[in-house]
Amino acid sequence: MIYLDHNATTPVDPAVLEAMEPFWRGHFANPGSNSILARPIKRALSTAREQCADLLGCDPAELIFTSGGTESLNTALHSLTTSAGARRHLIVGSTEHEAVLRPVAHLEAALGWEITRLPVDAAGEWTLTDLAAAIRPGETAAVVLMWANNETGVTHPIPQAAALAAAHGIPVLTDAVQAAGKVPLALNESGVQFAAFSGHKFNAPKGTGLLYVRANTAFEPLLRGGGQENGRRSGTENVAGIVGLGAAAKWAAASWERMEALAARRDHFENEVLRRIPGSHRNGHPHHRVPNTASLRFDGTQAEGLLLLLDQKCICASAGSACSTGSLHPSHVLTAMGLDPASARSTLRFSLGRTTTDEELATTVSALEAAVAKFRSLMPS
Ligand code: PLP
Numbered sequence: 001m002i003y004l005d006h007n008a009t010t011p012v013d014p015a016v017l018e019a020m021e022p023f024w025r026g027h028f029a030n031p032g033s034n035s036i037l038a039r040p041i042k043r044a045l046s047t048a049r050e051q052c053a054d055l056l057g058c059d060p061a062e063l064i065f066t067s068g069g070t071e072s073l074n075t076a077l078h079s080l081t082t083s084a085g086a087r088r089h090l091i092v093g094s095t096e097h098e099a100v101l102r103p104v105a106h107l108e109a110a111l112g113w114e115i116t117r118l119p120v121d122a123a124g125e126w127t128l129t130d131l132a133a134a135i136r137p138g139e140t141a142a143v144v145l146m147w148a149n150n151e152t153g154v155t156h157p158i159p160q161a162a163a164l165a166a167a168h169g170i171p172v173l174t175d176a177v178q179a180a181g182k183v184p185l186a187l188n189e190s191g192v193q194f195a196a197f198s199g200h201k202f203n204a205p206k207g208t209g210l211l212y213v214r215a216n217t218a219f220e221p222l223l224r225g226g227g228q229e230n231g232r233r234s235g236t237e238n239v240a241g242i243v244g245l246g247a248a249a250k251w252a253a254a255s256w257e258r259m260e261a262l263a264a265r266r267d268h269f270e271n272e273v274l275r276r277i278p279g280s281h282r283n284g285h286p287h288h289r290v291p292n293t294a295s296l297r298f299d300g301t302q303a304e305g306l307l308l309l310l311d312q313k314c315i316c317a318s319a320g321s322a323c324s325t326g327s328l329h330p331s332h333v334l335t336a337m338g339l340d341p342a343s344a345r346s347t348l349r350f351s352l353g354r355t356t357t358d359e360e361l362a363t364t365v366s367a368l369e370a371a372v373a374k375f376r377s378l379m380p381s
Contacts, residue, residue, distance in 0.1 A: 048246025152284030153293025162191030
């Protein structure tokens with residue numbers, strides 16, 4: 001199996017699994033209890049928090065453990081909108097993940113919030129000029145922009161956006177789910193108030209995530225109850241998952257060179273595809289992007305058919321984002337970039353992982369070349 005869908009989810013690293021195992025066996029105590037049994041659990045949670053803070057460049061106390069990216073984003077949006085006073089306007093990127101777009105659409109439709117959706121150009125980028133023009137002093141409650149896009153990998157100038165927003169006292173939430181472990185983040189210097197992360201995107205188990213809340217930022221919890229996470233996210237901790245999250249963060253922080261090497265591997269793969277397959281194109285900015293993602297489209301084809309042909313060769317990629325697979329709608333990210341629906345539907349996303357090899361990519365180029373040729377011969381446009 002050649003797995004090139006790491007933006008959908010990543011395998012749990014063996015070292016992560018090993019770190020987690022004791023917490024499914026002997027170390028079962030509730031970390032909230034005062035018993036002697038709970039001591040190693042409390043220590044493990046605190047180590048995991050430090051490991052995550054190390055990767056993200058922030059203070060451990062600024063991190064809240066959650067169940068994943070969706071919960072972190074919904075929590076931050078809840079906090080931002082309930083602490084907004086009379087402000088009722090949000091600025092949101094048009095290529096955000098559904099975990100932002102849907103709660104924002106709910107705020108608009110059910111609660112009367114005004115939303116400005118920031119447009120992107122053909123490369124998938126919004127501009128600081130458009131952001132500045134969208135800000136309504138005294139009305140804008142928050143700016144919500146992703147650090148890296150899940151479909152194209154395009155990265156955005158979040159610290160510059162945060163500086164612009166700060167000049168008007170507007171907090172920024174960034175969806176950094178696809179950026180963690182792929183590009184250095186230095187949250188302390190980023191200027192953002194909130195950042196959301198998901199463990200299963202960087203070799204930790206599913207059901208784990210983080211919400212960064214800058215020190216001294218107003219915060220309204222979404223989950224109230226037993227007061228865990230300093231009252232910011234109630235519910236008994238997913239101890240083994242959190243330990244895994246910490247171990248994955250430690251591994252990611254220790255292997256930046258592998259990520260950098262991945263960019264060269266991805267570029268070579270992409271160039272080979274574009275050279276060997278006529279009518280193939282890259283989506284998104286060629287340089288402003290994370291090192292592991294290639295979004296490619298093939299004239300006169302449809303992603304679903306190509307994916308089936310690749311699947312027969314045991315190669316796993318995706319059509320646009322995993323969440324839109326199976327849906328009849330073309331990707332909102334690609335259409336926001338100006339692609340017509342047919343071109344958006346002819347797009348495949350290849351997302352590499354730290355362990356992806358040159359041999360796997362060479363095999364994929366040949367299989368893709370054959371799949372595109374077969375599709376075009378069976379279904380001439
Ligand atoms: N944001 C982005 C950019 C994502 O890619 C995803 C998952 O695909 C999410 C948010 C949601 O994360 P989770 O699956 O952890 O809820």
